[in-house]
Amino acid sequence: MIFRQLFDPVSCTYTYLLASRRGGEALILDPVLERVDRYLQLIEELGLRLVKAVDTHLHADHITGLGALRDRTRCITVMGERSGVDVVSMRVRDGETLDIEGITLGVIYTPGHTDDSYCFTLPDRVFTGDTLLIRGTGRTDFQNGDPRAQYESIFNRLLRLPDETLVYPAHDYKGDTVSTIGEERAHNPRLQVRSVEEYADLMNNLKLANPRMMDVAVPANMRQGLNQEEVARRGWAVGAREALALLGQPGVALVDLRERGERERHGAIPGALHVPYQDLQEGIRPGGVLHEAASAAGKRLVFYCAFGERSAMAVQTAQDAGLTASCHLHGGLAAWKKAGGPLA
CATH class of the missing domain: 3.40.250.10 (Rhodanese-like domain)
Known part of the structure; x- marks a missing residue:
């Protein structure tokens, strides 16, 4: 399998490029608009054909590259069925699969960070968006976020994956690139709680500033439909x-x-x-x-x-x-x- 973890230093976003072989179909997760030229250069260098571009949720800290990739490659844009984005080519729901040649991703609906957050699984790894971060979890104080829903998503969905499952988040602000479910269960400070109430209290008192790009990114990302x-x-x-x-x-x-x-x-x-x-x-x-x-x-x-x-x-x-x-x-x-x- 071809697997590339790409990084945008401005928004600290990880983007993932997947393909089963050189010359085959490719899928990209959480692309950033300003990095689209780099993605397309890499796709060309690897001889791939981009067929699907996916966002794990409506991002507030960067403008998505979904629309630009669609316009330049005629790929399919994909988000979860709960997304409020005007139009994407395909909407997926919990329990379905997202397929390209040689690769099948499982779809898990994981609300909490936002009400349209989804994670995507392979047999050995999970792409967690902003739901589960490395030694952290996504904030829950805007875009219909809900700490209790996030507790359910993490503790009763993601942490039920095998301990050796690799965790690839959509962001990291400390330079970490990958973790595992077992590591996060043992060492993530936000997961060392005894109840949903304790988790909700922790998340409700983070007092974080809004993302710098929020006022620009959210309206732009709501309107991705092809004209x-x-x-x-x-x-x-x-x-x-x-x-x-x-x-x-x-x-x-x-x-x-x-x-x-x-x-x-x-x-x-x-x-x-x-x-x-x-x-x-x-x-x-x-x-x-x-x-x-x-x-x-x-x-x-x-x-x-x-x-x-x-x-x-x-x-x-x-x-x-x-x-x-x-x-x-x-x-x-x-x-x-x-x-x-x-x-x-």
Whole structure:
């Protein structure tokens, strides 16, 4: 496995780059906007293809690199389903997995630092965001933080992982890079409490100053969605009601870009082809299923995803490949459901 721990000295943020092999798919966790050029340089040097960019929670101390990475690589942006961010490509929930080629991350909902905090696990390590730090824990005094919820997240979720599990947090201010669950259980001073009440009292009396970037970072990070209006202005979008009228027409092929788990959880538009976004390039090449549907069968391709972000990127890719009859469902399956569209 390729694993890189990258550091932003301004915000003391750790960003993690994961891939199963050189030349394969890559995932990045908690990217910082100002470091995007460095991430992309490293990704190119390793011959990787960035397919997913993930934030563990809504950050208050730096502006996320999710939007910039999406715009420059057309990768999928990912956050937890509890996030209040306007639009990301994919939202994950507790107990699900987040997959790329050769790597499967487990998803754990760990509220407390914020109400949208998530941790991600591999068999030998856990990426704890700001929930569990090295010899510390994330503050709980803003963004709907809750010390009692954090106690539950740490003591009844994270500390139940094996003691040898490596702990990789999203921040460190002392120069430490990695710990283990066993070390934190034994030596983290904030975990040497006898009850949830004692922990809440400790966290409620930290009296910390607000993060320096908070007034800038939080509003900026709330608005990460791809501007689908530009795609619509080019005539490459249909609204949900227009898409309803196209349903079942022989000259139209609806294309579902979501992953299998999303389809199982939320349903799918009846009769739609399933081509996950990661497989789009293969599908639109000559001989690919989408190229054949558009060219040989003369069908109009209508891409859709959860919220319209992946499909907006997909229609641009298809147009670039010469599939000029393609368009996408503006607002995705969320808009389809709101319009009363049927689901299989």
